[in-house]
Amino acid sequence: MCNQVLVAYATKYGGTAEIAEKIGQVLRQAGLRTDVLPANRVGNLTSYRAVVLGSAVYIGKWHKDAVKFLTANEKTLTERQVWLFSSGPTGEGYVVELLKGWCFPEAQQPIADRIQPRDIAVFHGNVNMKKLNFIEKWMLKNVQAPLGDFRDWESITSWATAIAVVLKEKDLASGTLSEQ
Numbered sequence: 001m002c003n004q005v006l007v008a009y010a011t012k013y014g015g016t017a018e019i020a021e022k023i024g025q026v027l028r029q030a031g032l033r034t035d036v037l038p039a040n041r042v043g044n045l046t047s048y049r050a051v052v053l054g055s056a057v058y059i060g061k062w063h064k065d066a067v068k069f070l071t072a073n074e075k076t077l078t079e080r081q082v083w084l085f086s087s088g089p090t091g092e093g094y095v096v097e098l099l100k101g102w103c104f105p106e107a108q109q110p111i112a113d114r115i116q117p118r119d120i121a122v123f124h125g126n127v128n129m130k131k132l133n134f135i136e137k138w139m140l141k142n143v144q145a146p147l148g149d150f151r152d153w154e155s156i157t158s159w160a161t162a163i164a165v166v167l168k169e170k171d172l173a174s175g176t177l178s179e180q
């Protein structure tokens, strides 16, 4: 196993990719060698000691690329330090309240239970009506979802910083500080 960190993401309209890039930026600034890649373009995980996986949420479900990644790599992920995040809810306020208790897709919960991630986060999302197809617009109108970019860069940065702290502590403990 090598010393790199992977931030993998699954997105439909790019909002989650930007969150993943931000997380990658914070980890790199902390001196951690970090790759940020779409989940469907990740080869094997041999080079990575830690994996952050994020997905956009559509109708309560993770994007298929994140589901495939999680399913295909379950065994390896149990041997890595893993952080998971979803990006979705729009509107002001706490994500847990906006999502009425939803914090991870039910279908993938058994895998998450086996992988034992260090943390599972949910971040606010971004809805750009100009990008949506007719059916998506209709669905959002029906549920009166707030429209706009509600991504909270401060909370994303704090979460990523906490990940960096954990990984750097491990480096210090093992005497293998990995510079970018």
Ligand SMILES: Cc1cc2nc3c(=O)[nH]c(=O)nc-3n(C[C@H](O)[C@H](O)[C@H](O)COP(=O)(O)O)c2cc1C
Residues within 6 Å of the ligand: 010, 011, 012, 013, 014, 015, 016, 017, 056, 057, 058, 059, 060, 061, 087, 088, 089, 090, 099, 124, 125, 126, 127, 128, 132, 135, 136, 137, 139, 140
């Ligand atoms: C048709 C549709 C359904 C959505 N369903 C959910 C949902 O169930 N839960 C949620 O939190 N966000 C939902 N969202 C909001 C998206 O998750 C949010 O826009 C996210 O930032 C999109 O990420 P992406 O740009 O990476 O694809 C939905 C958005 C659309 C257009």
